[in-house]
Amino acid sequence: MTTQSVTENPTTARRQRLVAYTCWIEQICRDDPGARTALRSGLRRTLDDVPRMHRFVAPWLPHDRQAPESEQRAYYAVAAMIAAQPRTTHTSPEAALEADGASQSPQPAPAPPYGTSLGLAFALAVTASPGREREMRESTAESRLNLLTRQSANGLHRHLPAAVGYLRELGVPIDWAQLLADLIAWPLHSGRISRRWLQDYYRQRSQTLHEQADRADQDETEHPSTSA
């Protein structure tokens, strides 16, 4: 995101465009309560049913060719979900910035063209973190995530707002740009995306255990006599 110089890479460029879009949506939701209400009204609606959103979203739709309806729908859905976040997150820009920063720090060295997936968000929701009052139950997270990964594009649009809303209520940061990218790609690559979500979730969940085992193993290798 920060590497402006390598715009040659189409993946990076695409990612930048998506980040710019979601940042801008977050910004107008903070600064303009009217816009926020307008965008929020589009939650769980179809494209023909969201007259108040076009003013904000339409300019961002890819121009170069007629964007497929599924892609347009992803732009609208993500904007609506951003707008539907609890009000507290919009009022304090510092908190939003912090959340943004937090979404990147726990992931060890994220590859620049990709953000963090929804699976990681679910895992973070289960993990107790300082400054959060509630956390998601493991079984809830698993079943919700599992439900999402088995949906068609329509089903995903139906279930995603509730799931994301829940996550945001718990204060879990969400990489909106990545979510948008996944939504756009869902009709073609749902298998790959759901695999990444699931893998990220379970990897994050067992990360502490793995790191401990890894450290112990490393220790045993380097000092075979002491831990034998």
Added chain:
Amino acid sequence: MPASTYNLFDEPWIPVRWTHAAPLPHPERVGLRDLLLRSGDIATLTIADPPAHSALLRILYALTARVTGLDESGPGDWGERRLNILDAGQLPPEGITAYAGRYRQRFFLYDRDGGRPWMQDARLTGQCDGGNTAGVNKLIVTRPAGNAHAWFRHGSDARPDLPSAAEAVLSLLVWHYYGPSGRCSAREVNGVKTASATAGPLRTALSYHPEGDTLFETLLAGLVPPEVTVRRSFDLCPWEREELPDPEAAPPLPCGPCSRLTACSQHALLLVPDENSPGLVRDAYITWAYRTGRIPRDDNYLIWQISQQGNRYPRPADSRRALWRDLDALLLHEPPGTAQPQRPKVFDYASEVSEDLRVRALGFEQEGQAKDTQFVDADTPPVMGFTEQKAPATAPAVGRMRQLGEMYGRRLERAVKRAWAEYMNDPKANGDTWAAEAAARYWPGAEAEFWDRFRHLDNTGHTLGAGFDPAAARTAFLRLATDAYDTVTASVTRTQRGAKAVAHARIDLYGGVRKKATSTPAA
């Protein structure tokens, strides 16, 4: 009758490869006499079947001991005498001539009418049913015989392709050393008919041979000093005995290196020449040699280990197991491990011949009875220089590295099996498919990694621990295991249960959850 003309001393039947410096001519095959006379010009035997190779090496070790006089510990120091021969650069020609002159008549491949065909028993024509012999397809272990499935070649027992005499001799040796236990042709001795054989002395075992630049070095390095009590007049090879052994009596116990190398066979065979084309073998009798008792297994070229029941057994041949995993068992006097492996005795003395010996592993993955799986043939780079006297510092590093490589292989297997069981939701689910695929991905990489690190070890003894970096080795092996794990399990991670199982079992790659908290980081 051309029967008694094929003499193994003279006929070319052993395939060899010559060294670059060898004077002409370079025939593709040589007889025993030429082989012994020109062993310094021969690079190696080029026998395709590893069990035949290892069997013939044992015959040649015995012949080498005979013609050099190294078959007794005296006179003088055995090791010094061996070095003198090494300095001469060839096996003593007068010894070879004398030995050939004395025993040439026992080296005929066919010798009917109460004769003594080499390594065979002419009595079988009378004791076995001539109309119900084993046939050449049974004789050659790579062929399908009887009702067995045909995999790589078709063969009909009614009209078999007849092997050449050279091929038949090598197969004869394979039977003597690797013959199966169980039912064989019936043999009637003194009115009692039996058809049950004991397994050959090397069956299932993997043997390790030091290998020099020439066959001459290889043969000398393969000799083990005989006990002081060994007398060559008693320590006889089968063809040197006056009488054929009595199949009713208990088998004669080997009493020295030559008999231990050549006279431990539990099988009796007889080849039948083809009357029409003298170069071919038409038929074979294959049956048991001793009705009662078994010659105790002992061999200086095997790694012996102790089973959980406390029995001593040779390390079995496993075609999926790479030679580097045995390397520390070959180089160390007391390698680690609960099986208490003992390195082959031959390596205690081999390094006196040359520092640059390679190790060749030859064997036959098979079970005690009829089933044969696959040949095993592997070769190391020159490693004997890494023995303890030369560089004591490298030995623990080699052992440690082998342990690391094996540990991650084992953990990978456990991890994929656990992932599979959890994915199938059945603790008894058999994850062999994944385990086999993971092994196929891990071990070749690990082997390359091992030799690469092995080459970079410092054998001068200047650096502490031979410059071995356990952390880097661990990272390398762990990465190989992780890559294999990810690839093998990728197919199920799309589903929730699969992703969960794969993520859970991954911890086994790091050795699993430790029982006790690691509260003593710097104890």
